[in-house]
Amino acid sequence: MSTQMFDLKGKVAMVTGATQGLGFAMASGMGKAGAKIVFNDIVPERVKEGLKKYQEMGIDAYGYVFNVTDSKGIDETVSRIEKEVGHIDILVNSAGIMRKGPLEELADDDWQAVLDVNLTSVFKVTKRVVKTMIKNKRGKIININSMMSELGRPTVGAYAAAKGGLKMLTRNMAVEWARHNIQVNGIGPGYHLTDITKPLAENEQFNKLLMSRTPAKRWGTPEDLIGPAVFLASDASNFLNGHILYVDGGILASFGDID
16 A cells, blocks of 8 residues: 555645644644645634744644634635635644533533534534535545543533534534545544643543553553544545544543553
């Protein structure tokens, strides 16, 4: 098998929320595989900082400021991207937020914000981008799910509800658009060490629980997502559709280990 199947040269990959963390790692991996990277944030300074990081890595990147929950802003920005960079061949819906709290105490606004950013925004962004993919009869869409698409944990009920919905939205997108040679799949990260998860890693009780559930006996790194992302963005996955690829060190396969 030729590694050419994984080559992304000549492709434009849009990765939402890819100024840092897991989104940045996946986008940088696609950039190193040859893709032009388009990313966004709602904070101009973060877009500026992201551009600098991509350029330092030698990646051809373009940053835009827009909110993934704003349909008008999405439409205007995607139209700009298509004119300034090219049509989007690969879309990675990576933007997300977390608002924690017991469900009986969670504010309505927090519940709605989590669903808006983690679920509804995927519908809004993809609805605009896929129109050109349908015309071109090709495209790759990768939705960033979570182990919380499959498991529950106290205080993350809104996030789990959003990611569970995203799992089924991913499958329905695949069913609707497969006839247009568009593959829609998801990546479900486990616990990967980032600035956001660092407090969890430093929590001795949580870390002990996680290691008892993780056969790999380690935290994931953002770089662990690069291979799966490039695979799902490339011709190597042309007959894979509606699948959620969990990158979790084996947690979902494990009942746990008292050692």
